[in-house]
Amino acid sequence: MTISExxxxxxxxQLAERPxxxxxxxxxxxxxxxxxxxxxxxxxxxxxxxxxxxxxxLISTLTLLGYALxxxxxxxxxxxxxxxxxxxxxxxxxxxxxxxxAFAPKPFLLLLGTFALGASCAAIQxxxxxxxxxxxxxxxxxxxxxxMSGLMIGILLSRPAASLIADLWSWRAYYVVSAALxxxxxGALGRYLPVLQSPVRASYGELLRxxxxxxxxxxxxxxxxxxxxxxxxSFTAFWSAVALRLPEAPFGLDAKGIAAFALIGVVxxxxxxxxxxWGDKGWARSMFVAAHxxxxxxxxxxxxxxxLESRIAALLVLSLGTILLDVGITTDQTLGRRAIxxxxxxxxxxxxxxxxxxxxxxxxxxxxxxxxxWTLGGWTMVCAVAAGFGVLGLVTDLVSRTGTx
Numbered sequence: 289m290t291i292s293e294x295x296x297x298x299x300x301x302q303l304a305e306r307p308x309x310x311x312x313x314x315x316x317x318x319x320x321x322x323x324x325x326x327x328x329x330x331x332x333x334x335x336x337x338x339x340x341x342x343x344x345x346l347i348s349t350l351t352l353l354g355y356a357l358x359x360x361x362x363x364x365x366x367x368x369x370x371x372x373x374x375x376x377x378x379x380x381x382x383x384x385x386x387x388x389x390a391f392a393p394k395p396f397l398l399l400l401g402t403f404a405l406g407a408s409c410a411a412i413q414x415x416x417x418x419x420x421x422x423x424x425x426x427x428x429x430x431x432x433x434x435x436m437s438g439l440m441i442g443i444l445l446s447r448p449a450a451s452l453i454a455d456l457w458s459w460r461a462y463y464v465v466s467a468a469l470x471x472x473x474x475g476a477l478g479r480y481l482p483v484l485q486s487p488v489r490a491s492y493g494e495l496l497r498x499x500x501x502x503x504x505x506x507x508x509x510x511x512x513x514x515x516x517x518x519x520x521x522s523f524t525a526f527w528s529a530v531a532l533r534l535p536e537a538p539f540g541l542d543a544k545g546i547a548a549f550a551l552i553g554v555v556x557x558x559x560x561x562x563x564x565x566w567g568d569k570g571w572a573r574s575m576f577v578a579a580h581x582x583x584x585x586x587x588x589x590x591x592x593x594x595x596l597e598s599r600i601a602a603l604l605v606l607s608l609g610t611i612l613l614d615v616g617i618t619t620d621q622t623l624g625r626r627a628i629x630x631x632x633x634x635x636x637x638x639x640x641x642x643x644x645x646x647x648x649x650x651x652x653x654x655x656x657x658x659x660x661x662w663t664l665g666g667w668t669m670v671c672a673v674a675a676g677f678g679v680l681g682l683v684t685d686l687v688s689r690t691g692t693x
Contacts, residue, residue, distance in 0.1 A: 305423060309431050311476060312419040313438025316412045318469050319382065320442040322405050325450035325462060326351050332459040339395050347402050354406025356648055362410040363641035364495045366417055367634065371484040375414045376477060382408035383470045390463035412439065413644050417636035418484055420629040429567035429626035436622050440614070444554050448547040495638060502638060506631055511688055512624035513643050515576070517650025518681040519620045522583055524654035525661070525674040526590070526613060533594060533667045538602040555611045567623045575623055576685045582616035583678035591671035620681065621647075650677075 326333075326348045334344030358378075365374045385408050389401035416435060423431040453462045503510060534541040534549060541549060567575065589609030596602040628639050654677065661669040 305427075305431075307480070308422055308482070309419060309434050311480060312415045312435040315379075315415050315438075315473055315477065316435055317438035317442030317445075318466075318473055319379070319409050319412050320439055321446035321449060322382070322386065322409055322466055323351060323355055324443055324446040325466075326402060328447040328451050329454055329459045329462065332454055333398070336459065337392075337395050337398060343395055343399075346399055350399055350403040351406035352648075352652075354403040355409050356645055358407035358410030359413060359641045359645040359648070360499075361496070362407065363413045363644075364638045365492075366414050366637035367495055368490065368492060368637075371414065371418050372477075372481040375411055375418070375481065376474060378408055378411040378414060379470060379474050379477065382411060383467045383474065386463045386467035386470065390460045390467065410641075413640050414637065416625065417629065417640050418481070420636060421484060421633065422482060425630060426568055428629060429572075429623065432625045432629060433567075433622040436618065436625065440618055440621075441554050444550060444614075448550050451547055498635070498638060499642060502635060502642060506628075506639070508627050508631060509639060509643065511684065512627050513646040515580075515620055515681045515684050516624045516643065516647035517653075518677040518684075519579070519583060519617045520647045520650040521654030521657065522587070522613070522674040522677040523617050524651040525658035525670060525677070526587070526610075528655045528658040529662050529667065529670040530590075530610075532662060533670075538594075538596055538599045539606070540599060549607075549610075552607050552610050555614070567626045572623050572627065573685070575619055577682065579616045579619035579623070580678050580682035580685065582612055582619070584675045584682065586610070586612035586616060587671045587675040587678065591668050594667045594671075616678070 330344050330347055333339070333347060334341065362378060382405060385401050385405035389398055389405055392398035392401050416432065419431055419435055420428055450459075450462050453465055530549075531546055533539065534546050586609045589605055589612070593602045593606035593609060596605065625640075625643070628643050629636060631639055654674070657673050658670050661673040665672075
C-alpha cells in the first residue's frame with residue numbers, strides 16, 4: 289500500500305468552502321430521513337401489503353442493517369476511488385432503491401428495496417470526510433459541526449415528515465418524494481462537488497482488512513467511538529420510550545402532539561457548529577465533560593417532568609430536558625467526529641465508517657435497554673438507564689486524556 293501525505297484535489301468543479309459545507313449538511317439531512325422514516329410508516333406499509341406484524345417489523349430492521357453494512361463495505365471506497373464519483377453512484381443507487389420501495393408490489397421486493405436503500409444511505413458518511421478534507425484543520429471542527437447539524441435535523445424531522453406525507457397521500461408517496469429530493473441533490477453534487485482522488489494504492493480487500501489495525505493503532509478512534517456509542521445509546525433509549533410516555537398523564541398528547549414534540553429536538557441541533565468551533569479553539573476536553581454532565585442532568589429533568597401534576601409545567605420541564613439532552617449528545621458527536629477527522633488523511637473513509645458503525649451499535653443497545661427498562665420500571669427507569677450511559681461517558685473522559693484535545 290503506497291500512501292501520500294494528503295488526498296489529491298483536482299482543479300475543476302471546486303466549490304467554495306462555505307457552500308460546500310452547506311451542501312454537505314443538506315445532503316446528510318435529506319438522505320438520513322430514509323433511515324428513520326420507516327419506523328413511523330410500519331403500520332401503513334404492513335396493512336397495505338397484508339404483512340404480518342413480524343414481517344412489517346423487518347422493514348425498519350433491514351433498513352438499518354443495510355446502513356450498517358454500507359458503512360463497513362461502501363464508505364471505505366472513498367479511500368480508494370475518486371470521491372465525487374463514488375458519492376454520486378451511491379446516491380444514484382439510493383434513488384433507485386427508494387423508487388423500488390415506493391412501487392414494490394410484494395413484501396419480499398419491498399424488504400429488498402429497503403435493505404438496498406439503507407445501504408445506499410452510506411453516501412452520508414462519504415460526504416463527511418470529503419468536507420473535512422476541504423477545510424483547514426483549524427476550522428475543521430466547525431465545518432463538521434455544521435454538517436452534523438443537517439444530519440441531526442434530518443433525523444429529528446424524519447418521523448414527523450414521513451407521517452405528514454403519508455397522511456396526506458400514502459406511505460408510497462414518502463419514498464417518491466425522497467427519491468425526487470435525492471435526485472435534485474445528485475444534480476447539485478454532480479455539478480459542484482470537487483474531484484478528490486485518494487492517494488491510497490491498495491486493493492479493496494486490503495482496505496477491509498485494515499479495520500482491526502486502525503482500531504488497534506488509533507486510541508483516539510477507540511475512545512471517541514466508545515463515548516459516541518454511549519451517547520447514542522442515551523439518545524435512542526430516550527426517543528424510543530418518550531412516545532410511550534407522552535400519551536399518559538400528565539402530558540396527555542395525541543399523535544399530532546407527539547409529532548410536534550419531536551420538533552423540539554431540532555433546537556439542540558443548533559449546538560453542533562458551536563461545539564465544533566469550541567473544539568477548534570482547544571476546549572474539546574472541557575466540552576466533552578460538559579456534554580456528558582448535560583446528558584445526565586437533562587435526563588434527571590425528564591424523569592422529574594413525569595412526576596409533576598401540572599400538564600403545562602410537565603411539558604415545559606420535559607421540553608427543556610429534551611433540548612439539553614440533544615445539545616449534550618450533538619456536542620459529543622461533533623467533537624468526536626472532529627477528533628477522528630484529524631487523524632490519518634489517507635484513511636478518513638474507513639475511520640468515519642468505523643466510527644459510525646460502532647456508535648450505531650450503541651444505538652441498538654440503547655433501544656433494547658429502553659424496552660427492558662420500560663417493562664421493569666417505566667419512565668423513571670428509562671431515564672435512569674439513559675443517564676447511566678452518560679455517566680459511563682463522563683467517567684471515560686475523566687480517566688482518559690486520549691482524543692480530548
